[in-house]
Amino acid sequence: DGEKNDVKDEIGKENPDLPKGTEVEVDDKGNATITYPDGSKDTIPGSDLVRPTKDKDNYDPQGPKDPDDRVPVKDQDHLTDGEKNDVKDEIGKENPDLPKGTEVEVDDKGNATITYPDGSKDTIPGSDLVRQSKDADKITPKVPDTKVPVADPSHLTDSEKDQVKTNVTDANKDNLPSGSQITVGNDGTTTVTYPDGSKDTIPGSQLVTAKGNGNTTNSNVKVTPTNTNNKINKDNNSLGKNTANAKAGELPQTGETNDSQKLSVIGMALMGILGLFGLGKKRKKD
Structure with a gap:
């Protein structure tokens, strides 16, 4: 029924001068019977109105919606092979539902011809796929090795902003084209504006750090806090095994306290002394 209605709509588009009150009926084979207000009729054979569907009828390939996502090229009239x-890769990303076996050809101006497995074709104009490249497409500003310690990472002072700007400038002295401008926001986020007006930004988190946190370098190596319990115990060569026990006054292996050990030693000494006295008395009696 949907296809029959499409045929009726097409007849209406192709014959806008049909008198008001004309009725159109379409049979299962697409043949159309046109009945005029006076009862007279015309017919249009289905072969003139319908055809088997093709792949192109089921797809509507598009370029990127955002103009900034179009492929940057040096010369829009003479694209390189790369x-x-x-452009082909971008079409694939934007139209992941294209059928397997679809082929894409791109001409020198970026116009893309999409050929489906059944041989039907679609085209996407180069104006929807490419744009003139800008400085920001060619340059990636370098991040300074060292972060600026600041009192409040959300509200930098003018002097702190100046230091961030100096760091970024020094890190990119051989990277940025003449005429580039560097501005620093309240949170340290830095915007690099190139001569052609295009821009790059560096997040403040990569450029500043709160004073006292000790993390002033930009590195992929994470600083892991030292675990104070992981100290080598020289008495038994184990890692941190008896640190807590030592603090509590326990002996490494017996679990006895230092005070108990002292009392035990004193008791043994007293027993020895008493034993000597007893032996002396026994010898005098003899």
Whole structure:
């Protein structure tokens, strides 16, 4: 029924001068019977109105919605092979539902011809796929090795902003084209504006750090806090095994306290002394 209605709509588009009150009926084979207000009729054979569907009828390939996502090229009238491949990749990303076996060809101006497995074709104009490249497409600003310690990472002072700007400038002295401008926001986020007006930004988290946290370097190596319990116990060569016991006054292996050990030693000494006295008395009696 949907297809029959499509045929009726098509007849209406192709014959806008049909008198008001004309009725159109479409049979299962697409043949259309046109009945005029006076009762007279015309017919249009289905072969003139319908055809088997093709792949192109089921797909509507598009370029990127955001113009900034179009492929940057040096010359929009003469794309390089690498730029053409980038356009093909972008079409694949934007149209992941294209049927397997679909082929894409890109001409020198970025126009793309999409050929489906059944041979039907669609085209996407180059104006929807490519744009003139800008400085920001060619340059990636370097992040300074050292972060600026600041009192409040959310509200930098003017002097702290100046230090951030100096760090970014020094890190990119051989990287940025002449005329580039560097501005620093309240949270340290830095915007690099190139001569052609394009921009790059560096997050403040990569440029500043709160004073006293000790993390002033930009590195992929994470600083792991030292575990104070992992100290080598020289008495039994184990890692941290008896640290807690030592603090509590326990002996490493017996579990006895230092005070108990002292009392035990004193008791043994007293017993020895008493034993000597007893032996002396026995000898005098003899």
